[in-house]
Amino acid sequence: MKEDDEVLGLIGDAARSFVRQWGGAALVRKRVSEVVDFNREEWNAVIEQGWLGVMVPEAKGGLGLSARALTVVLQQIGEALVMPPILNAMATAVLLAGLDTSYADELLSDLLSGEALILTALPDGASPTLLPALAHGWVHDALGADGLLVWDDENRQLLHLGADQMHHVKSRSTIDGGSISTVTLPDGNRRVVADGTAALQALSTARDVIGIGSAAMALGCAKQAFEITLAYMKERKQFGAPIGSFQALQHRAASLHVALASSESFLVEASHCFNGPNRSAASSAVRARSADCALQVVKEAVQLHGAIGFADEHDVGLYFRRIVALASWHGNSAAWRRHYCRSDRAEFESRKMRSSEPDIPTRGAWNLGQ
Amino acid sequence: MLRSDTGELAAFRSEARSWLRLNVPPDLRFLTFRPEPHLGMPWYRKLAEKGWIAPHWPKEHGGMDATAAEQVVLFEELAMAGAPDIPTQGLNHIGPLLIKMGTGEQKAQHLPKIVQGDAIWCQGYSEPGAGSDLASLRTRAEISGEHLVINGQKIWTTWGHHADWMFALVRTSQESDKRQGITFVLIDMATPGITRRPIRTIAFDDEFSEVFFENVKVPLTNVVGDIGKGWGTATAVLEQERLLLGSPAIALRALERLRRLVRVGMVQTDDRLLDLIARAEIEVDVLTASFLNVAENAAKVGGSDAAYLKILATETTQFILDVLQDAAGPLASLRLSQAVGGEKLDLNEMFLQSRRLTIYGGSSEIQRTIIANRTLGLPR
Numbered sequence: 001m002k003e004d005d006e007v008l009g010l011i012g013d014a015a016r017s018f019v020r021q022w023g024g025a026a027l028v029r030k031r032v033s034e035v036v037d038f039n040r041e042e043w044n045a046v047i048e049q050g051w052l053g054v055m056v057p058e059a060k061g062g063l064g065l066s067a068r069a070l071t072v073v074l075q076q077i078g079e080a081l082v083m084p085p086i087l088n089a090m091a092t093a094v095l096l097a098g099l100d101t102s103y104a105d106e107l108l109s110d111l112l113s114g115e116a117l118i119l120t121a122l123p124d125g126a127s128p129t130l131l132p133a134l135a136h137g138w139v140h141d142a143l144g145a146d147g148l149l150v151w152d153d154e155n156r157q158l159l160h161l162g163a164d165q166m167h168h169v170k171s172r173s174t175i176d177g178g179s180i181s182t183v184t185l186p187d188g189n190r191r192v193v194a195d196g197t198a199a200l201q202a203l204s205t206a207r208d209v210i211g212i213g214s215a216a217m218a219l220g221c222a223k224q225a226f227e228i229t230l231a232y233m234k235e236r237k238q239f240g241a242p243i244g245s246f247q248a249l250q251h252r253a254a255s256l257h258v259a260l261a262s263s264e265s266f267l268v269e270a271s272h273c274f275n276g277p278n279r280s281a282a283s284s285a286v287r288a289r290s291a292d293c294a295l296q297v298v299k300e301a302v303q304l305h306g307a308i309g310f311a312d313e314h315d316v317g318l319y320f321r322r323i324v325a326l327a328s329w330h331g332n333s334a335a336w337r338r339h340y341c342r343s344d345r346a347e348f349e350s351r352k353m354r355s356s357e358p359d360i361p362t363r364g365a366w367n368l369g370q
Numbered sequence: 371m372l373r374s375d376t377g378e379l380a381a382f383r384s385e386a387r388s389w390l391r392l393n394v395p396p397d398l399r400f401l402t403f404r405p406e407p408h409l410g411m412p413w414y415r416k417l418a419e420k421g422w423i424a425p426h427w428p429k430e431h432g433g434m435d436a437t438a439a440e441q442v443v444l445f446e447e448l449a450m451a452g453a454p455d456i457p458t459q460g461l462n463h464i465g466p467l468l469i470k471m472g473t474g475e476q477k478a479q480h481l482p483k484i485v486q487g488d489a490i491w492c493q494g495y496s497e498p499g500a501g502s503d504l505a506s507l508r509t510r511a512e513i514s515g516e517h518l519v520i521n522g523q524k525i526w527t528t529w530g531h532h533a534d535w536m537f538a539l540v541r542t543s544q545e546s547d548k549r550q551g552i553t554f555v556l557i558d559m560a561t562p563g564i565t566r567r568p569i570r571t572i573a574f575d576d577e578f579s580e581v582f583f584e585n586v587k588v589p590l591t592n593v594v595g596d597i598g599k600g601w602g603t604a605t606a607v608l609e610q611e612r613l614l615l616g617s618p619a620i621a622l623r624a625l626e627r628l629r630r631l632v633r634v635g636m637v638q639t640d641d642r643l644l645d646l647i648a649r650a651e652i653e654v655d656v657l658t659a660s661f662l663n664v665a666e667n668a669a670k671v672g673g674s675d676a677a678y679l680k681i682l683a684t685e686t687t688q689f690i691l692d693v694l695q696d697a698a699g700p701l702a703s704l705r706l707s708q709a710v711g712g713e714k715l716d717l718n719e720m721f722l723q724s725r726r727l728t729i730y731g732g733s734s735e736i737q738r739t740i741i742a743n744r745t746l747g748l749p750r
Contacts, residue, residue, distance in 0.1 A: 230746055245749040250742035257741055258678040258685075262660045269372050269659030276374040285372075285652040337648040 011069050014049060015076035021045070023080025025315045028322075031083060031177030038144030043084060047114035052089045055209070056097040060105065061112050067274035070209070071216035071267055078220030081322055083178055085119055085141045087217060091209035092120045092149060095202045099194045107147070107160065107193070116163070118147035120206050121183040122330050136185050140329050141178040142171065149193060150183045151203060158199040160191040176318075176325040204280065210330060211283035211339075212270055215290035218326045219263055222294035225301040225319035226256055232305055249304060256297050263293040281343035288336040291327035298323040371442050371662070372655050383443045389420065390451035399452035400630075402707065402719035403575050407457075407490060407532050414456045414487040424461055424485055426614065431469060431477075432485035438665035442618065442658055449622035457529055460484035460491040462614045464537045464556075466607045471594050476556070480535070494524040494538030494557070494581060495604075501526070502736050504539070505548040505601065509583060511540035511555065513590070513597070518542070518555060520563075520586040528730070530579035531568045533559050539600050554600035556592040563587075573722035574705075609676050613665055615731050616679020618658045624690040624724070625654050627716050628697065634710050637697045647697070650690045657686045677745055681737050684727035691721040 022042050030036060046052070054070050056062020063069070070090060077086055089111060096108035096118075110116040121137025137150045146163040161168055161183070171181040194202060233244030233253065243249055263286075270286035273279060298320040302309040309316050327333070375383055398405055398413055405413075417423045418432075425441045427433020436444070465484045468477055483489035500507040509522025520540055530536070536557045543551035557564075563586040568576035595603035628650055631637055639647070661683075664676050695702045698717045708715045728734040742748045 230748070233748060242749050244742075247739065247742075250746075250748050251735065251738040253746055253748060254681075254738035254741035257746060258681050261675065261678045262656050262682050265660040265663035266656045268663055269655075273372045273374070278372050278374065282372050285655060288649075289652055289656055334645050337645055337652065340652065341644060341648050 007065065008069060008072050011054075011065070012072045012076065015073045018045065018049060019076050019080035019082055023077075023082045025081065025318055028081045028083065028177045028318050032175075036143075039084075040144075043117065043144060044114055046084060046086055046089075047112070050112075051086060052093050053097075053112045054090060056093050056108070056112070060097050060108060062093065062097065066271065067209075067212055068268070068271040070213060071271045074213050074216035075220035075223075075267075078217030078322075078326070079224040081221065081318060083141055083143075083176075085117070085139075085143070085145065087210060087213040088119045088139060088142070089117065090213065091206040092118055094209050095120055095149065095206035096193075098202045098205055099198065101194065103160075103191075104193055110147075116147045117145050118149065118160075119145045120149045120203070121151075121181070122207055122210065123151040123153060123203070137183045138330065139169075139181045139183065140174075140325075142169070142181045143179060145169075145181075148183055150185065151199070152185055152190075155195075156199070157190075157195040158193045158203065159185065160193045161186060162189075162191065165189070174325045176322040178325060207330070208274070208280050208283040211287040211336065212267070212274065214326055214329050215263075215267055215270070215283075215287045218290045218294040218323060219260070219267060221319055221322050221326065222297040223260060223264075225298050225316060225323070226260060228316055228319070229253070229301040229304050236306075243304075252300060252304070256300055259293040259296055263290050266290075278343070281340055284336045284340040284343065288333040288340065291333045291336070294323045295327050371439070371446065371658050373439070375443070379439055379443055382440060383447060386422075386444060386447040387451075390447055390453060393420075394451045394453045398454040400627075400707075400714050400716065401452075401454045402716050402723065404455040404457065404529075404577070410454055410456060411487050411490075413454055417456070418485060418487050423456075423487070424465070426610075427461075427465065427485070428469070431465075431481050438662045438669070441665075442662065445617060445619040445622055449619070449626045452626070455623075457490050457532075458614075459493050459528065459533075459537075460489065463493060463607075463611060464491050464535075466610050467537070467603070468594065471603055471606050473591075473594075475591065476594065480556070489534045490529060490532050492527050492530045492533035492536045492559075492581075494527060494530075494536040496526045497523060498525050502733055505552070507539055507541060507552065509538070509540045511542050511553060511588075513542065514587075516590050517587045518553070518590060518593070520555075520557070520583045520588060522583050524581040524583075526569070526578050526730075527566075527581050528578045530581045531566045531576065535559060536581070537594075539604060542598055545598075549601040551598050552600040552604075553597050554594045554603035555588055556594065557586065557588050558592075561586050561588065571723075572725065573719065575723070577723075577726070609668065611731075612676035612680055613661070613668065616657075616664070616676060616683045617661055618654060618683065618686075620724075620727070621654050621657050621683060621687040621690060624687045624694070624720060625650060627720060628690055628694045630713055631694060631697055631715055631717070634713050634715065636701075636710060636715070637699070643693075643697055646693045650693045653686045653689060657682055675745060677737065677741050680731065681728075681734050681741075684724075684734065687727055688724050691724050694718075695721055 050063050051073055053062030054065050058064040074087055093108060093111055096104045107118055111118045119139050119142050121139045123137045148161040150159050150161060152159055165186050168184045168186055169181050171179045173179055234242055236243050266286050266289055270282035273282040301316050302320050305316055308314050393416060395413060424433040425436035425444055429435045461484060465481060468480055495504055497507050497509060511518040511520045536559055538555055538557055539552050540555055541551055542553040545551040563584040565582040566579050568579045571577050660679060664679055695718060701717055704717050708717060743750055
């Protein structure tokens with residue numbers, strides 16, 4: 001599905017105008033310095049945009065657009081440091097729409113209407129030394145969630161935790177003003193949304209949405225950090241000249257441009273592959289490439305600012321911390337590349353690692369290569 | 371290429387694959403060095419007869435008018451088939467330049483020979499004192515009646531010792547702006563007064579040469595563009611040249627070498643190496659996506675940001691060959707190709723050769739300065 005440039009232009013414009021109201025450094029600073037409650041008004045504004053159903057078929061109440069449209073929105077979201085769990089909710093909507101059961105449809109309708117904020121905990125294992133060993137899934141920036149989908153690997157069931165079961169969720173603050181939440185399985189009142197291969201397939205799609213979506217957010221965010229840095233290089237004078245005239249710094253900026261421009265091209269290409277056989281390979285690869293690129297950009301952005309870049313008062317640090325968080329979402333780049341290796345596309349090792357059913361790694365599998 | 375082949379593309383790929391399987395000469399497969407003309411040009415002509423020698427050229431001049439995706443399919447299939455490298459100065463540089471800037475006579479004289487493989491071209495830009503600072507070139511050309519009389523020296527001329535023709539920048543007058551007073555001229559390498567001397571490279575081949583000019587008479591009709599305005603002529607198709615220098619063709623060949631090394635089972639693929647190999651594969655996809663994106667945007671909106679592609683293509687190729695060197699372990703320094711299990715393995719020949727990629731055609735440092743000043747608007 002490839003909509004024309006006009007539709008993408010419109011959705012991009014809508015996102016730009018949304019983030020003018022709801023994005024920006026001030027809100028992030030507030031989240032970092034104090035305990036912030038879920039902002040219902042802001043979430044309602046997200047619901048009004050219809051973004052959560054961006055990739056959900058129109059017949060199920062969505063916009064019926066492509067992964068490209070999703071990335072166009074999320075690049076803006078990332079650029080403006082918008083924090084609510086828009087990406088995860090988008091992925092959850094795709095997951096639910098793919099299940100095609102009446103229970104899933106009901107949850108989807110609640111999610112899209114704003115009735116409930118349902119997110120998906122990806123079963124990507126936890127580091128036993130730091131986070132609860134019994135966690136069955138992770139979800140990032142889940143503030144405001146009153147429903148969660150979590151995979152019970154033992155019984156091969158996808159469970160829905162309702163508002164009454166949110167005590168199974170434990171959240172910790174992250175450096176970007178967001179949070180990591182770990183989820184454990186409920187003892188009783190097991191609401192099964194789906195099971196077996198169908199459930200795994202849906203989860204795998206959600207993971208791929210999160211892969212490409214977090215790539216888009218990271219690139220949007222890194223691009224903005226780069227723009228801020230370029231502006232500073234043109235204005236800041238030392239030794240009687242703008243520091244941007246020094247060749248040593250120019251070449252580093254040029255390297256960042258090469259990394260960013262190529263990652264953005266890769267994002268476009270990967271989003272066009274989303275409905276084809278290379279979906280998982282493309283999303284994992286673009287996520288790994290974008291995270292590596294974004295980390296390179298923000299580290300350099302701080303360095304090129306000098307001391308003011310290290311000072312809290314300057315906004316570049318907000319982008320730095322956001323990227324450090326985003327780059328670790330559901331695993332580092334090596335972990336996402338490991339997932340790429342399991343896809344049909346990868347030439348090597350794939351035979352050994354490929355299995356006949358959709359691949360959702362069980363506990364611990366996402367901490368490889370650290 | 372990550373995207374799935376559409377119907378037409380899939381048909382083209384399948385045709386290319388079977389044709390290449392039958393037609394790439396077995397003794398030229400997976401060669402590292404560009405085969406010398408007596409070996410390589412028959413293959414060039416075979417590809418030309420098939421109509422696939424100039425995918426990016428317009429049909430009226432013997433090209434394919436191929437889309438970017440079709441070009442990528444051809445690059446991928448050529449790499450997989452182990453097709454040998456061919457000379458590209460005619461196809462990628464002077465050909466497109468003449469199509470845009472040449473006179474009717476110049477086009478009629480030269481374009482068919484480039485497409486048919488009847489003339490090998492070299493580029494006469496660099497001089498001993500004018501490398502990255504190209505505008506400092508000093509090879510002089512005096513106008514004498516209907517001729518230019520050329521004296522001076524070119525160096526680092528790729529395939530200069532094999533070429534039939536050279537396109538060159540020569541100085542026809544001294545101006546305060548160094549870029550003025552340069553003239554773009556086509557030189558028949560058989561003209562009396564030209565001496566060529568091959569230069570051996572660190573990769574053990576004679577890929578480039580020195581070319582000396584002593585009172586070399588070239589007809590004024592061989593000037594492309596106006597006298598003294600050669601800098602503008604040389605940069606007239608710069609965007610297209612950057613696009614071609616940024617194609618994934620060479621990186622795909624490098625990746626194919628890495629794949630062959632792993633396939634024969636000579637490499638212990640531990641987690642670390644697997645991750646590097648995955649990165650190598652992904653980086654080629656990134657390069658291909660960038661090439662497609664830039665080319666498709668250029669076709670759609672007429673402008674493009676191709677400046678980053680040359681850096682990306684060459685550094686990606688070097689990265690893949692670094693991984694290959696790494697994977698080869700203690701055998702990394704073995705000279706010449708190795709035969710293992712019926713496969714010819716190149717452990718470091720392409721690695722050695724690839725050093726030149728980030729130097730020729732405007733070094734990576736020059737490219738970065740261009741990006742900083744023109745694309746990013748950083749002050750000079």
